[in-house]
Amino acid sequence: MKRLIPFFLLLYSVNLLAQVSKITGKITSADDVTPINSVSIKVKDKITGTTSNSNGTFSLNYNGKFPITLIISAVGFETRETEVTSPNQEISVSLNPQTVMLNEVVSSAARVSQNILQSPVSIEKMSLQAIKENPSFTFYDGLQSLKGMEAVTSSITYKQVNTRGFNTTGNSRFLQLVDGVDNQTPGLNFAVGNLFGASDIDIESAEVIPGAASALYGPVAFNGLLSLKSKDPFTYQGLSLQVKTGINHINESFEDPKGLYDFALRYAKAFNDKFAFKVNASYLTGVDWNANDYTDVSASTAPNLRGANNPARDALNIYGDEVSRNLTGIGVVSRTGYEEKDLMNYNVYSLKLNAALHYRISDDIEAIYQYNFGRGTASYTGSSRFDLNNFVLQTHRAELRGSDFFVRSYVVSENSHDSYNTRSLAQFINRDWVKDLNGNTVATTAADDTWFTRYAAAFNGTASGVSAANHAAARTFADQGRFVPGTAEFDQSKDASIHNYGLSGA
Missing domain, CATH: 2.60.40.1120 (Carboxypeptidase-like, regulatory domain)
Structure with missing residues (x-):
């Protein structure tokens, strides 16, 4: 030394x-x-x-x-x-004005800057000017206007972009990068839209390869690539503020009009063209739309017999009623479920924090460290309806970049916190209050069997004071002690299942 x-x-x-x-x-x-x-x-x-x-x-x-x-x-x-x-x-x-953008510079196709006309694959680009002129609420919403892009909106804070006709709510074969860092959550195995990405105020450009990009980016880019590039603090300095607002739930019978708000702040400063830093903070919040389609989709019931009076009713946005039994002499009966609005957290938000340090070692080499923190709530539709509740994604990026090379490493971590499956949540709540024929609350492991025993006893006329052969009366008898949404018992049971992590919780 x-x-x-x-x-x-x-x-x-x-x-x-x-x-x-x-x-x-x-x-x-x-x-x-x-x-x-x-x-x-x-x-x-x-x-x-x-x-x-x-x-x-x-x-x-x-x-x-x-x-x-x-x-x-x-x-x-x-x-x-x-x-x-x-x-x-x-x-x-x-500078001469350019009416047709034919010589834009892109970097996604070959990982080096090149003219878009020289790119070996088709690339669509949303430039800084296009981002500023984008009429959508966020730049991410405007991506679906690019050629070959499609989008599925599951929540105010979650929009999934797709290409090549793979229009799903969770496209695990579509790679999304933010400054070269994979933005997918390790647990879900796909990027949750821009819930944890970059804010509009810090985006310089967005490049899309609407086709296979596996040759450069691996099998995860089989359906395409979205590469987001944030602003360089050396190039874009100063303080920027942005406020957007809107209103949704207009003329809805089940919800009053609610405000939608998006706040963003960015500050960047360079010192002597050697050292520069930037910090970003953005917060989007609003009330999500209600999923209130109560169409009976019971597979065990003929279509002409489905509906609100069907003993085996399995409504689309009611959960817990998918638990059913074929009772001897009675037929198929399902448990009484809970509506999604009583289970899902519709007060969604997206918090994004970002900081980056840039140091120019020489005119040819620059060192970068960047930290991104994202936390939010969103509704996700997959095999069931999921509430990504207070979900956190963090990324660390360290990069050494030259005029003709770069070396990059990054770490991605997540914490699902209070996220849950609404179907499982409803089933767990339904098992917390069931009573036997003597009026005693039973263990959760025996709850479903006991509920159907009560239903059968009431329908067959062996329950005191209940009319026999009456499905409505039998359901009322079986539901005695049921936790009603809005009560303290319901909220306590719901909270306990959400915070019970693992297979024994929602």
Whole structure:
């Protein structure tokens, strides 16, 4: 270690003695000579770069030899290259407007930047300008307007995008990356839309390969790829705030109008073109729509006999009634279930926090550390209706990036917290209150058998005070002691099942 210390000091001394040159200039439109802001100015074959301000001016510190070439690009304008021969040269560049976006730069097809026309596969891109002009509530909602994209909406906070006709609520063969990091939850094995992704205010672009991308990204990209790129703190600096609002549940008999709110904040700062950081925070909240389709889908009942009076009723959005028995001399009978609105948490939200540190080791190499935290609630429809309740996803990303290479590592962790299956939840609640013929509450393991015994006794006329051969009376007798939604007993049973993790809980 003693031998290494002089070497590090030497490197540090050389760095102090190196000459840092400041390059300044102004970018205007060739049409009307008005200044253009947010123009990207980068040194060719280097990672050094900056952006123009609202006056079209820019300042770039460069530590290297001249001449150099600057690549100047902006959304809606043709890209230009300008040579700088000396440190004090004043740069003045006019950009020609571009009416057809044919030379956009993409990186998803070959993992290096290239013209979209040179890409070996078809790529659809949502640029920064398209994100700003997107009329949907979020940029993620607007992805379905791209060619080859489809979407299934399960919740306000959960939309699943798909390609190639694989239009499912959980597409495990469609890869979603945020700054190169896989955004799928390890437990669910697919990305939960943008519940844990990036906020609109920090997205620079979204690239979609609407077809097989397994050659580059493995079998998980068999149905396609969505690559989201966030804004570089060196390029996009300053404080940004965004507020969106709306109203849903209008003219609904079962729900009053409710507000929908989306707040976002971003701050980025660079110091001497060497070190930069950014922080992001966003919060979306609203009341989800109610699933209230009570159509009887009982497989054991003829279609003409189904309905509210069917003893074997199995309603679509009522859970617990799928538990049924064929009682001798009576027929198929199902247990009394609970409506989804009494089981599901419709007060959904999505909290996203992000921080990133960028350090330019040289003009060719940049080190990055990024941390993402996402927590939210969403309704998910799969083999049943699931409530992703207070679900947490965290990612850590460490990357060393050069002008023609990158080395990246990342870690993804999740915690499902209070998530549950509404069907299982209803069945567990139904087993907490059943009484035997003597009025004693039975163990949960004997609850279903006891309930059907009570039903049969009442229907066959062996229960005191109950009319025989009457399905409604038999159900009322079997349901004595049932936990009614909204009562303390119901809420306590529901909470206990949700927090009972494993196979013995919901």
